[in-house]
Amino acid sequence: MTQRAPDVSFVIAAYNAADTIRRSIDSALAQTGVDVEVIVVDDCSKDETCAVVEELADPRVRLLRLAENRGPGGARNAGLEAARGDWIAILDADDTVSPQRLSRMIGLASSTEASIVVDNIDVLNLDGRLERMFPEAELERRRTLTLAAFIGSNVLFRSTFNFGYMKPIFERRFLNEHRLRFEETIRIGEDYILLASALAHGGRCVIDPSAGYCYHIREGSISRVLELRHIDAMMTADREFLARHTLDAEALAMQRRRDKSLVEAHAFLRLVEHLKSKSLAGATQVALTNPRALRHLRMPIAVRLRRLLAPIARMKPATSTVAAERPTSGESPHVSKG
Structure with missing residues (x-):
């Protein structure tokens, strides 16, 4: 049976x-x-x-x-x-x-x-x-x-x-x-x-x-940092998503807002990297090509990074200057959700 x-x-x-x-x-x-x-x-x-x-x-x-x-x-x-x-x-x-x-x-x-x-x-x-x-x-x-x-x-x-x-x-x-x-x-x-x-x-x-x-939320959650490659992967996935689906006007408008936010986030992370490495030339170039990234420096970088990470990571204790989360199913090979 x-x-x-x-x-x-x-x-x-x-x-x-x-x-x-x-x-x-x-x-x-x-x-x-x-x-x-x-x-x-x-x-x-x-x-x-x-x-x-x-x-x-x-x-x-x-x-x-x-x-x-x-x-x-x-x-x-x-x-x-x-x-x-x-x-x-x-x-x-x-x-x-x-x-x-x-x-x-x-x-x-x-x-x-x-x-x-x-x-x-x-x-x-x-x-x-x-x-x-x-x-x-x-x-x-x-x-x-x-x-x-x-x-x-x-x-x-x-x-x-x-x-x-x-x-x-x-x-x-x-x-x-x-x-x-x-x-x-x-x-x-x-x-x-x-x-x-x-x-x-x-x-x-x-x-x-x-x-x-x-x-x-648990002690000792595996830490990870939002990196440029993660934003790159998200942008690629979004492009593939748009290639597969036809969105209505409202959804497409929201997707354009999301696209802009990803570009802005990418520029902001590049700006942070240049500032950390004390590369004034690199930071200046990013600021000139994407001036919107500069506005996020009005508050402490660590705070802004946590807010950047919030929509794509869950609420777990931070153990680095960037909001840190334990991955969905593992450590370094597993960077969790969005």
Whole structure:
């Protein structure tokens, strides 16, 4: 007899996540009102991640070991290919979900004929404080997430209502019909491109104002710095996105704002590099070619860099002058989301 497919496939990309992976898996298995499977994709961890997963001995949990490190996008894609559930839920290896999250979101999707659902987010700080990321009243007013609103919230240097933080669930049938997968060539912003592509394909995305996903801020998060190559990769990914999709007037206007912000961010990072190396000639050249980069020097560089990073990185403690975040599924090979 053919085994019934689960309602939800949780995909967890893991890299050196031995300290947190059990907590994440347990929260996924604790879902009420839905049948789940949990696919843990180990991206060549050097710690005991695989051993921790294998100790669970739960038939609902599957462990996939990648032969080579593929980064967060590649690891998640391996999980998507193995998934059998009607819905796909991405869960980071050090975060958790509330027990009612998936039943609530799937119920909302069913009643609204949506193929994508996003919800609010809780942030658990080191001191135990729980903070809600988005005011519920704001999400109540929106109810749906359009492509224009999503792109507009991901304009760099803008820190309010950045919907790039949201962790959507996708109908697996919709992803497969449109051949949607995470971009493996970029190590930052792969989340952004997937959701933007789904919306560009006409996916209806509804918003659950309540919070079901919890970001856990933890001590010793892996640091990383936003570098010029990351901005270059994001600009390339955006160009490829625009080549594949035709945007309506509102979404295109927001994309132009985002394009300008990426160019401005690139110039600002170059300006910072020249200032750090005390290259007056280099700084002058950047200022002349992109004078808008100068205006960000009105506040301390470290503060401006943190604001620059905010739309494409999650809220984690900084351990360098640039906002520092732990990657989605690992350390140096894994530069996390957007």
